[in-house]
Amino acid sequence: MKTTHNFNAGPCVLPKQAIESTIDAMRNFDNTGVGLLEISHRTPGWERIMKETEGFWRELLDIPEGYKVLFLGGGASTQFFCVAANLLNKKAAYLQTGVWAKKAAKEARYYGEVEIVGSSEDRNYSYIPKGYTIPKDADYFHITTNNTIYGTEIKTDMDSPITLVADMSSDIMSRPVDVKKYGLIYGGAQKNVGPAGVTFVIVREDILGKVERKLQTMVDYRTHIAESSMFNTPPVASIFVMHETLKWLKELGGLKEMHRINNEKAQLLYNEIDRNPLFVGTAEKEDRSIMNICFVMSEGHKEKEADFMAYAKECGMVGIKGHRSVGGFRASVYNACPVESVKALVACMQEFERRSK
Numbered sequence: 636m637k638t639t640h641n642f643n644a645g646p647c648v649l650p651k652q653a654i655e656s657t658i659d660a661m662r663n664f665d666n667t668g669v670g671l672l673e674i675s676h677r678t679p680g681w682e683r684i685m686k687e688t689e690g691f692w693r694e695l696l697d698i699p700e701g702y703k704v705l706f707l708g709g710g711a712s713t714q715f716f717c718v719a720a721n722l723l724n725k726k727a728a729y730l731q732t733g734v735w736a737k738k739a740a741k742e743a744r745y746y747g748e749v750e751i752v753g754s755s756e757d758r759n760y761s762y763i764p765k766g767y768t769i770p771k772d773a774d775y776f777h778i779t780t781n782n783t784i785y786g787t788e789i790k791t792d793m794d795s796p797i798t799l800v801a802d803m804s805s806d807i808m809s810r811p812v813d814v815k816k817y818g819l820i821y822g823g824a825q826k827n828v829g830p831a832g833v834t835f836v837i838v839r840e841d842i843l844g845k846v847e848r849k850l851q852t853m854v855d856y857r858t859h860i861a862e863s864s865m866f867n868t869p870p871v872a873s874i875f876v877m878h879e880t881l882k883w884l885k886e887l888g889g890l891k892e893m894h895r896i897n898n899e900k901a902q903l904l905y906n907e908i909d910r911n912p913l914f915v916g917t918a919e920k921e922d923r924s925i926m927n928i929c930f931v932m933s934e935g936h937k938e939k940e941a942d943f944m945a946y947a948k949e950c951g952m953v954g955i956k957g958h959r960s961v962g963g964f965r966a967s968v969y970n971a972c973p974v975e976s977v978k979a980l981v982a983c984m985q986e987f988e989r990r991s992k
């Protein structure tokens with residue numbers, strides 16, 4: 636098989652070790668003689684995996700007392716309305732940094748008033764709005780920390796006068812996070828902590844139970860807290876891969892080390908984008924994401940786009956086509972993307988420059 640470098644935006648590259656151990660478990664889970672896809676989620680071996688997975692989350696992110704960690708189905712998109720159903724009484728504030736943020740706000744409007752406190756839609760979400768005011772009379776303030784499509788990121792944990800809610804689908808576990816600054820953190824696992832099919836929710840328990848409306852059983856976070864994410868059948872296989880992915884992350888040295896490596900990867904690629912006259916980055920420099928790196932052909936070289944795409948494919952690059960709303964290229968360099976893949980992409984860009992002369 637030819638060497639490939641996987642830059643898919645999600646689902647995306649996973650640690651090799653996680654894939655290998657999952658294949659083994661698919662055949663024979665926990666020495667039961669039964670495969671992972673065939674076990675009952677009520678077996679003791681599975682309960683241990685659930686506990687250990689939660690343990691990895693608590694340890695890696697240093698999650699304080701009073702917070703619960705849930706593993707649910709439905710994707711981040713389901714959380715768009717679950718968050719609002721559980722937390723929105725009258726009004727919520729949203730920072731509109733991309734279409735995911737816009738979709739989250741749209742779902743919140745089913746439950747109450749939504750104030751968009753800032754938006755970067757005017758320049759196709761190429762920057763993070765600044766200088767906005769968080770309304771103190773809102774029930775919560777919702778942010779999207781990493782904007783997967785546009786390659787912008789809120790890289791620090793902000794202070795908010797009201798409950799801070801964050802969609803961290805595409806940068807969770809890429810850096811240490813000060814969890815106590817947030818009331819709720821959620822995301823789909825398929826960008827940085829596992830495959831599609833499982834959604835994580837980290838919630839400070841005391842913010843729940845304050846809305847006046849009646850909640851459907853499955854929508855109410857308290858249902859899942861009471862049953863340790865096993866009120867209904869959990870996405871067993873997806874959670875297992877997440878378990879193996881987090882085990883890898885812990886063995887690698889945890890989030891400080893991961894953050895160092897992620898910064899190094901991002902820097903390598905941004906340096907080349909800034910140096911190479913054929914390419915230009917699309918995100919505002921100070922807001923550049925370390926997870927999704929977006930770039931296009933520079934002025935005067937636009938016609939080379941298809942040629943570079945073809946050459947990159949020849950070099951083994953997979954998934955570098957930019958999202959249709961941005962165009963050009965996007966390299967998603969999530970945790971499991973090896974630094975060797977980034978170096979190979981840089982070398983490919985340099986060779987393309989030489990051949991273009």
Ligand SMILES: *Cc1c(COP(=O)(O)O)cnc(C)c1O
Pocket residue numbers: 645709710711712713735779781782783802803804805822823824826
């Ligand atoms: C991918 C993504 C989503 C959507 O996640 P699903 O699990 O597919 O619903 C939401 N927010 C962000 C930031 C994403 O990157």
